[in-house]
Amino acid sequence: MKKYIITLILIFLTGYLTNLSAQTKDECFNCHSAIGGEQASQFSNDVHFKAGLSCSDCHGGNSKSDDMEAAMNKTAGFKGVPKGNDISETCAKCHASADKMKSFGANIPTDQFELLKTSVHGKLSTNGKDRIIQCINCHGAHGIVKVTDRRSPVYPLNVPKTCAKCHSNAVFMRNYNPKLPIDQYEKYRTSVHGILNAKGDPKPAQCASCHGSHGILETTNLNSSVYAVNIPETCSNCHSNKEYMKKYNIPTNQYENYSQSVHGIALLQKKDTGAPACNSCHGNHAATPPGISSISKVCGTCHALNAELFASSPHKDAFDKANYPECETCHSNHLIITATDKLLGVSKDAVCSKCHTPEKNSEGYKVAKNMKSLIDSLESSEKYAKELIDEAEQKGMEVEDEKFKLRDANQAILEAKTAVHAFNEKKFDDVVVGKGLKVTEAVKNDAKAAIDDYYFRRKGLGVALLVTILLAIGLYLFIKRLEKRQNNS
């Protein structure tokens, strides 16, 4: 019994002392705590509460008065629960002021509100008055903790879920952008980034790492960090950082290689947004390296014919068995250079010779050698045809049709470069000889005929001049004789 009484006294004392310690000079907080208000309870853990801010700093009113009438009087500036844009503007009163933030000892940026206003989230919401997103939608209202605090909804591990609250909500998203997918969160969880994130690693990329936080722009905006041309640099922020990537044990030269590749030059230098960026091959939200057997499918999203021909070629099975990464085996991955004819054949530079030699895989060696010889013939024949056309044109002959026809030869060269992926000599021959060389021969004959015609014209002129001059001389002599005869008579 005695023990029971002592325990009761201790519980009472603990409760009293705890209550006593929670007592502050903020009468709003005191009163709302006393009535068991949830917001007051959350606010006791809030970073703002700890910095000495009062409820009235956001809600207005007189926090020093314990008289409810006086404290929540509108003449004392009480505004109750801020609504719509008023929410973010209330936060911005301090967060957009460097001086105020300094006075709280906080060393964080003060441009969040400005960024929010220009961001995609800063556009007008369906009510036509307020912005789509206010600060509290991501950061919460009364229990705001530091971004580095694991409990924060904007802590890296929690960001995907916070964004998904809206972005995975089809009903909500269709109000603003019905065509925008809502499976980003699901995909993200299957990505390398998402898996590590779920395991509690805050370093791998989450939504804000690529899209930014307060100033998120639409992907079609040239200034967006995920605009096609900017994607490689965005990825390289982490992937080219040796220190940052150290623990993952993967290369950090992808950006360097990519920027020298045919794709990188097209995208980064020529600003061709049709050229692939990192996400084109690796995916964006579900970013992961493609599996060995699916590389040709990934490349085939653009290089469709090449991929189709490769899939039906003898190399498909051979590569799969040898665990060779399909396209990458010959073309490399990030450092894909322009595919020239040098890749084909059995010379030192040719990729075929890596596996095919006169001794080893000799059938392929012969095919590669023949294919190279055929494409070389077509290219030199096309070049010679072009020279003949130029010569004829310089001589003033009309060769527009031949120039037009020669485009078919050029097309055949391009087709041959695709047909090579079937690794089938017959199919290759059909393109090079059946299409290309047939055209170049016809063009050469026409151009030669035009050049011959040029010389024929000059010879013809010579003959015509000779005839007319002889006629003129004959006529002149006839006139002279006639006039002499007339004078004599």
Added chain:
Amino acid sequence: MKNSIQNIYKWIDDRLQIKVLVEYMGKKYVPVHRHSIWYYFGGVSLFFFIIQVITGILLLFYYKGSSDLAFESVKFIMSKVQFGWLIRSIHGWAANLFILSIFIHMFSVYFEKAYRYPRELTWLSGVLMFFMALGFGFSGYLLPWNELSFFATRVGSDIFGVVPIIGEPLREFIRGGSDVTGATLSRLFGFHVALFPGIFTVLLGIHLILIQRQGISEPLHYNKEEKKERKKMPFFPNFMLRDLLLWLIVLNLLAILAVYFPAELGHKADPFSSAPAGIKPEWYFLFMFQSLKYLPAHILFVDGEVVGILLFGIAGLLWLLVPFWDRKSSRGEHNKLINYLGIFAVMFIIILTILGWTS
């Protein structure tokens, strides 16, 4: 051989009495003096016209007068038709030489005062043919439907629009609409191959009949010489054979130009593209084009270009009517003013053409 030819001649003469015609022509004489050389330019102009008619008909076999097909058909003529390039090149060069030859012929007639009584109608028909030759040049220039011809026609037809009162309707009539389009091509094609040749042939017929009827004009100084001292040659066969000799030489010149400087094809006209820089009309319009460029924007509250067009109009009218206001020459007196005006006109045309060409 000689007998067979004589038999054929006799066969024809029995039916057509050619001998009468030959005798008539044999009685006609051409004065021989230090300016006789200019007499030949009438014949040379006629020769070029005959060439134009023949080559024009040959081109018509393949040419298609629509904006969709005109350029392609000319390309076909140049590259696929046997000697098509030669026919087109001769047509192009002969057109230029035709106008040059008419210029020379017209000015030589002017300086010789050959327009004076009783040859006023010969002069009128000749000057009208000269205007028609310019019309041939303007209408034919658009027919290849290439970039240069398209924009030059647009600039050229714009100038018509400047003429007061009738300018706008005239431009609409020439263009067949508000801008140069396929309708303009069809219209100018019609003028070039049907309307103009028809009128020109009638004028040419009148011109030649008048020359045969009135004979070759004798210069004023020739008439003052003693009758015995006046040299002359029979029109047939002497003058005609000399004419024929010159035609052969001119034909050679034409062949050399056509082979060494064939007509260009250019790029197909694109009405939506911007006009190429420095677009100019053909050389025979250049002096007028350049003169208009030098005129100030306004002359006494009137648009400078309007003043220019009106001045050229008045000058053209005075030129056409010169036999009617130069009464002195008709009386057989020397008229120095006519010479000065002629020299001024020649110098003006040459200088402005050079300036236009080099600008």
